Amino acid sequence: MKLHQLIEKIEVKELVGNSAGEVKGIAFDSRKVQDGFVFVAQRGVHVDGHQFIGKAIAGGASVVVCEELPGELPQHVSFVKVADANAVLGQLASAFYNYPSAKMKVVGVTGTNGKTSIATLLHRLFRMQGYNVGLISTITYKINETEEVASHTTPDALKIQQLMAEMAAEGCEYCFMEVSSHAIHQERISGIEFAGGIFTNITHDHLDYHKTFAEYIKAKKAFFDGLPASAFALTNVDDKNGLVMLQNTKAQKLTYSNRSMADYRCKVLESHFDGMLLNLDGQEIWTRFVGLFNASNLLAVYATAIQLGQNRDEVLAHISNLQSVQGRFETIRSLDGKYAIVDYAHTPDALKNVLGAISEIRTRNEQVITVVGAGGDRDKTKRPEMAHEALLASDKVILTSDNPRTEDPAAIIKDMEAGVDTQYKNKVVSIESRRDAIKTAVLMAQPGDIILIAGKGHENYQEINGVKHHFDDREEVRKCFGLDD
Numbered sequence: 022m023k024l025h026q027l028i029e030k031i032e033v034k035e036l037v038g039n040s041a042g043e044v045k046g047i048a049f050d051s052r053k054v055q056d057g058f059v060f061v062a063q064r065g066v067h068v069d070g071h072q073f074i075g076k077a078i079a080g081g082a083s084v085v086v087c088e089e090l091p092g093e094l095p096q097h098v099s100f101v102k103v104a105d106a107n108a109v110l111g112q113l114a115s116a117f118y119n120y121p122s123a124k125m126k127v128v129g130v131t132g133t134n135g136k137t138s139i140a141t142l143l144h145r146l147f148r149m150q151g152y153n154v155g156l157i158s159t160i161t162y163k164i165n166e167t168e169e170v171a172s173h174t175t176p177d178a179l180k181i182q183q184l185m186a187e188m189a190a191e192g193c194e195y196c197f198m199e200v201s202s203h204a205i206h207q208e209r210i211s212g213i214e215f216a217g218g219i220f221t222n223i224t225h226d227h228l229d230y231h232k233t234f235a236e237y238i239k240a241k242k243a244f245f246d247g248l249p250a251s252a253f254a255l256t257n258v259d260d261k262n263g264l265v266m267l268q269n270t271k272a273q274k275l276t277y278s279n280r281s282m283a284d285y286r287c288k289v290l291e292s293h294f295d296g297m298l299l300n301l302d303g304q305e306i307w308t309r310f311v312g313l314f315n316a317s318n319l320l321a322v323y324a325t326a327i328q329l330g331q332n333r334d335e336v337l338a339h340i341s342n343l344q345s346v347q348g349r350f351e352t353i354r355s356l357d358g359k360y361a362i363v364d365y366a367h368t369p370d371a372l373k374n375v376l377g378a379i380s381e382i383r384t385r386n387e388q389v390i391t392v393v394g395a396g397g398d399r400d401k402t403k404r405p406e407m408a409h410e411a412l413l414a415s416d417k418v419i420l421t422s423d424n425p426r427t428e429d430p431a432a433i434i435k436d437m438e439a440g441v442d443t444q445y446k447n448k449v450v451s452i453e454s455r456r457d458a459i460k461t462a463v464l465m466a467q468p469g470d471i472i473l474i475a476g477k478g479h480e481n482y483q484e485i486n487g488v489k490h491h492f493d494d495r496e497e498v499r500k501c502f503g504l505d506d
């Protein structure tokens with residue numbers, strides 16, 4: 022592709038040099054530049070990519086896209102000055118891969134919790150409906166059943182467009198993707214033509230990055246502000262910021278709710294350990310999910326399928342057969358009748374919800390023992406709140422480690438302990454080793470008791486100082502239960 026074709030749809034402030042040259046690829050990391058590549062200089066969180074323009078040229082870049090032209094402009098290189106390099110990266114990547122998102126219907130899911138659950142269930146549902154479907158999620162990037170382990174919930178713009186180009190080549194008609202607030206803020210989703218957007222909820226998380234809750238809301242809302250009139254914007258009005266998301270969108274506004282009037286409604290009729298009976302849009306169906314939040318997720322899945330033109334009866338029948346997503350309320354039972362639930366709840370609200378779901382199904386003749394930690398190098402202010410939520414709805418709590426990253430695990434646990442009210446001091450213990458914490462919970466438990474192991478879900482590692490050590494909550498529980506002997 023020639024440079025002038027690549028940039029024909031973007032707003033160029035200044036072009037220095039020739040635009041007839043052939044472009045062989047795009048990179049935003051100077052270390053990944055090859056001969057004939059376009060280097061896009063982005064201002065990052067840690068460094069300014071403009072510092073690496075010289076390195077990128079030395080590495081073979083023939084075009085540099087930047088917000089400020091460097092002092093020296095070598096003759097053999099073309100320079101494209103733009104207002105916002107982050108936004109332009111996605112647009113260039115989309116053009117380079119021949120606008121893949123326009124060849125399918127892309128639906129993005131945003132919100133603090135529920136993104137992976139909804140995007141994954143939509144992928145499974147549309148596979149059951151017989152389509153070729155793509156998925157971009159925290160756990161995996163999938164094209165039909167072919168998958169690669171995900172590096173980010175929403176990867177960088179270049180990777181997104183590459184994935185979508187592969188999806189288009191495989192004949193995918195739909196792509197369901199998670200849209201994280203980091204991705205919106207860093208414009209990783211620029212260049213994607215969305216057919217729909219879903220908002221689940223917004224609660225305490227990521228304040229290390231967004232600084233204030235208002236800024237966090239603003240980032241989420243920007244996704245809906247950017248949707249085209251041809252798309253739908255589906256929001257959860259049970260969340261108090263649900264309608265805020267729709268304030269300035271051009272898209273068709275739609276609502277869903279478990280509690281009040283909305284375009285799509287759902288009611289939990291019965292809850293059991295192995296499933297719920299729902300009234301979903303006027304129809305009673307059995308599902309294999311537990312908890313009000315899962316009723317909400319299934320409603321979002323249903324509403325999206327209907328908006329995308331699927332047959333109501335077929336969709337309801339398939340929803341009834343959907344299984345829970347890995348590491349989301351995954352239950353393991355010991356031979357003597359102890360229950361373990363491995364769940365990815367890593368925010369105060371998610372913990373409250375998952376414990377709420379347990380409370381709906383427990384008999385109250387048993388104990389609920391919660392094992393939970395908080396991630397290092399992430400929002401510190403959620404730590405005491407997580408301990409507080411765990412204690413409110415558990416009989417015993419073991420505070421432990423969850424991906425300490427570059428922080429001291431003992432210091433993270435101390436931050437959590439600050440959320441322990443005096444009245445609860447006797448039901449909490451801190452055990453730094455997650456393996457020992459799980460072992461202790463299993464030893465404490467009697468047959469019939471429920472052990473919630475929260476925070477890591479599908480993760481199969483413990484990240485310490487940049488190294489991911491193999492660790493899987495489900496494996497640990499199975500070992501303690503003697504199930505793998």
Ligand SMILES: CC(=O)N[C@H]1[C@@H](OP(=O)(O)OP(=O)(O)OC[C@H]2O[C@@H](n3ccc(=O)[nH]c3=O)[C@H](O)[C@@H]2O)O[C@H](CO)[C@@H](O)[C@@H]1O[C@H](C)C(=O)N[C@@H](C)C(=O)N[C@H](CCC(=O)O)C(=O)O
Binds near residue numbers: 050065068201
């Ligand atoms: C805080 C954050 O989001 N950082 C992301 C960001 O990196 P950054 O801004 O730190 O980059 P930087 O190091 O300052 O570099 C700036 C620019 O200079 C370039 N550079 C840098 C060095 C060099 O030698 N040459 C060079 O060209 C870099 O390629 C970059 O373009 O841009 C990178 C490329 O897109 C991301 O990989 C990186 O994600 C980091 C690894 C990360 O951990 N992000 C997490 C917090 C994240 O994004 N999480 C959300 C999910 C959260 C949730 O909902 O739970 C996600 O979507 O995964």
Ligand SMILES: Nc1ncnc2c1ncn2[C@@H]1O[C@H](COP(=O)(O)OP(=O)(O)OP(=O)(O)O)[C@@H](O)[C@H]1O
Binds near residue numbers: 134137139314367371
């Ligand atoms: N709709 C929901 N409302 C509140 N909590 C939820 C909801 N759905 C799931 N959860 C809880 O949040 C946890 C994470 O769910 P999920 O992985 O679907 O969220 P996510 O938004 O993808 O998270 P991440 O930001 O890490 O990508 C679940 O294990 C469950 O405890």
Ligand SMILES: N[C@H](CCC[C@H](N)C(=O)O)C(=O)O
Binds near residue numbers: 397399
């Ligand atoms: N996407 C989230 C996942 C958190 C999972 C938890 N196990 C942790 O490490 O904090 C994040 O990166 O903040």
Ligand SMILES: [Mg+2]
Binds near residue numbers: 137159160174199
């Ligand atoms: Mg996710």
